[in-house]
Amino acid sequence: MDIVKQLELEFSLKPWQAENTVKLIDNGNTIPFIARYRKEATGSLDDQLLRELNDRLNYLRSLEEQKEKIVASITEQEKMTDDIAKSIENAKTMTELEDIYRPFRPKRKTRASVAKALGLEPLAEAIYAQEKGTPEPEILAEDYLTDEVADIESALQGAKDIIAELVSDDPNGRKLIRYAVHNNGMLTSKGADDDLGVYEMYKEYSEPVKSIAGHRVLAVNRGEKEGKLKVEIEFDKTIATDLLFNIHCKNNTKATDLVIEAVEDSFNRLIFPSIEREIRNELTANACEASIKVFGENTRQLLMQPPVKGNVTIGLDPGYRTGCKVAVISETGKVLDTGVIYPAPPHNKIEEAKKTITALVKKYNVKMFAIGNGTASHETEVFASDLIKELDCGITYMVVSEAGASVYSASKLAAEEFPQFDVSLRSAVSIARRLQDPLAELVKIDPKAIGVGQYQHDMPQKELSAELDGVVESCVNSVGVDLNTASPQLLSRVAGVSSAVAKNIVAYREENGSFTSRSELKKVAKLGPKAFEQCAGFLRVAESKNVLDNTAVHPESYSAAKELLKVCEVSESDIKSGNITKLQSQVQTIGTSALAQKLDIGEPTLVDIVSELSKPGRDPRDELPKPLLRTDVMGMEDLKAGMELNGTVRNVIDFGAFVDIGVHQDGLVHISQITNRYIKHPSDVLKVGDIVTVWVLSVDVDKKRISLTMKNPNEMKDKK
Structure with missing residues (x-):
């Protein structure tokens, strides 16, 4: 298979796009880097399509590797033919390939292998041939009686077992049956328990295999796993056996009657149970894939929620017996103060709690409350709403999802970040920071734990983790990361930055003070030229004298960016002050095509440079609608x-x-x-x-x- 050609066809790419993209991936470039800084090479393919292409590239390469292994195995068995070789070469999926290899795969002990060991294979071949004029099977069987094959009935049964396996191993028959079951089968479920609970609707349920919704597949799977449901695929046996008869039964001889029996046995005992497993696995895989995509998109939207900047925030982690933990967080996410209040049962120390929070509000000029949505959340929300009315100073609040907060609070990471705090105080800090900057805080938590999917525990965890890690990486790199304030966890999500290098960046920062330029990154231990190339454009240095260090312009394009300013007669001070009207006007007058040619860069790169110079230090999330903050509460x-x-x-x-x-x-x-x-x-x-x-x-x-x-x-x- 020409894999590059296949990718070109599947993704509707031009030949040069497919070829360049595969080369970039093979050369160790990260997806965010390729998407952002190699647009000319890929034709501006976005990161989502690039990830899909990368996944498909890996699948096709695995398919080719498997083909080579199968060819080697069949050749070693001295059973390779031109037809088999052609079938292997033309196989488009692993399932198709496995069907071809099935007759040659080393098998465990089966009824057919036992019969072959007894010397009954020639008898089976003679019966399966169904040639006219051949003696009746009972007469043929007489020549195969031995001490181990005591009678004709045993000999014929062994022959039928061999034929049944032959029929089962036929790839054409399996392909037809699989297609028929997929298009005409019904997935059914029946109650296996008197108390079905959430599975009541599946007590007597059926839906066509070809159209059943993914979430219902996952629901019945879980019900089956919990012992609440019995699930199977129902299919008209006569349709299947007729298809197999057309392939394997001929000449209407006495032997044909035995072949018919073997075909029916093959379908009932071997083919259908196998096809049923395959189709159910396929349904589950498709449902999981769709669910993982939804989970990924939900995670993307959650991470890209606009930060609520510039406000001192009080994080409230509600609780009954142990009280509500309080953390005051500065505009930049630093912990200013902590405490505990008891506004909910069984303590109901509401007035005391009001005094405590009022004092913190006045001392730190607090503008927002972030309230966790867990236990005692409603009572805490009522308390906060009443206090806001009494204070009447413009404070708002938002109930924030606690999903994953307990995971973070009890983690080694949280213990390293806040060794002086107990678990619940760490949670209060996290809740406040989630409102201030969702992305920076949520990257510290396993994305599977942040509560925006369905059936996530039923998903193949490797695939789910890969999808969500890709989403987090995409979000972090599209926003950009402040090199002087980012946590090691946030830095490790930057393209080209490993966990070890992220820790080295923070260690360098602590030892030498804030970074003053991007180029200073090259002094960080284990951050080599390749890593610098991949990560530099996604890291921001607001403190740098070079305005480009606070944009997504890559260092490799600095000379082009400076030449652009020179051609357009715009100074760096104009850019820093936000006076970019002249730049935009000049670009429009000269034209992007002419300018790109003059600067010896691609048009996509030029457009990106102009966009970045127009808004240095910009956060793309600021352009999104702000979260809904409240001042009152309902039940x-x-x-x-x-x-x-x-x-x-x-x-x-x-x-x-x-x-x-x-x-x-x-x-x-x-x-x-x-x-x-x-x-x-x-x-x-x-x-x-x-x-x-x-x-x-x-x-x-x-x-x-x-x-x-x-x-x-x-x-x-x-x-x-």
């Missing part, structure tokens, strides 16, 4: 059907989206309630962090369920 009991509310999308899943409407319990907008038009998936319309208007459909306080709609009921009435 579920306050909700009424038809009530209009604003909320924040917290999670997008296959069947809908969960929206935080400020009542401690997120409400569900089912996919059918998102819009009046057909959508394939909720992510077609919604993403994590979106601020949306919703209307209450129903509330079940006992079950803590809130049903919401995004369809304006007033408009629906007007249409009626």
Whole structure:
């Protein structure tokens, strides 16, 4: 297989795009670096497509390696033919390849292998040939009776076992059956327990294999794993056996009757159980792949939530018996003060808590409260809302997801960062920082623990981790990292920076003071030329005298950037002061094509340089809608059907989206309630962090369920 050609076809690329991209990957360049700084070579392919191409490249190379192994194995067995070699060469998937190799794969002890050991293979071949004029099978079998094959019936049974395995190993038959089961089979589930709980809807359930939704596949899988459901694929046996008869049965001889019996046995005992496993594995793999993509996109949106900058924030980690832990965090994320208050049962020391928080607000000029959404969150929210009204000084609050906070707080990393704090105080710090800068804080936590997916524990963990790590890397590098304030965890997510090098950067910073330029990075231990090339453009040095060090312009393009300023008669002081009108005007007048040619750089690189010079030190997240901050609080009991509310999308899943409407319990907008038009998936319309208007459909306080709609009921009435 010409892998580069295959990638070109699959991704609709020009030959030079596919060839250049594979070369860049093979030369050890990171995906973020290729996406950002090698646009001319790739034709400006984005990082998401590059990751998909890289995954596909690895798959195709593995496929080729497997082909070589199979060819070697069959050749060693002296069974290779031109037809087999051609089939292997043309195989497009691992499944197709395994079907071809199945007859030649060394097998464990089977009924067929036992029969072959008894010398019955020639008998099986004679019967399977079904030639007219051949003696009847019973007569043929007489020649194979031995001490170990005592009678004709045993001989014929052994022959049928051999034929059954031959039929099972035939790749063409398996391909037809797999196709038929996929297109006509039904995935069914039945209750295996009187108390099915959340699996009640799957008590007597069936859905076509070809159209079943991924989240239902994962749901029945989990129900089966927990012993609540019995799950199988149902398929009309006659369709399958007719397909196999057409391949293996001929001439209508006495031997054909035995072959028919062997084919039926092969389907029931060997083929269908195997195909059922394969298809269920395929359904699960596809469902997991789709779920992982949704998880990844949700994680991306969560990490890219706009930071709430420039505000001293109090983080509140609610609790009942042990109280609510308090952490005051500066505008830059430093811990200014800590404490514990008891505004919730069983203590109810509300007035004392108000005095404590009021003193902290006045002392540090606090502007925001970040409240964890765990135990006692609602009581703490009520307390904070009442205090905000009393203070009347413009303070707002936001309930922040605690997902993963306990994982971080108990981690070695948190212990190193805050050795003087107990676990709950660390959590309060993390909650405040999540509001101030979600990306910088959440990179410290395993992305699987931040609560924006579904069935994440059922996913193949290696693939899930790879997807989420790619998302985190993409987010960190698209935003950029302050070299002088970033934690080792944040730095280790920068392209080309390993965990060891990240620690070395921090150690260098602590020993020598703040970095004054990007080039100073070259002095960091173990950060060689290749690592510098990959990471430099993603690291910012606001303190540098060179304005370019605080942009995404790569050092390799500094000379071009300075020449651009010279040609456009713009000074670096103009750029620092934000006076970029002249630059933009000159670029427009001269034209990007002419300018790029003059500067001897590609147009994409020129466009990026102009964009960066227009907004040095910019944070792309600042351009997104700000998070929804609140001053008042409601409970579920306050909700009424038809009530209009604003909320924040917290999670997008296959069947809908969960929206935080400020009542401690997120409400569900089912996919059918998102819009009046057909959508394939909720992510077609919604993403994590979106601020949306919703209307209450129903509330079940006992079950803590809130049903919401995004369809304006007033408009629906007007249409009626």
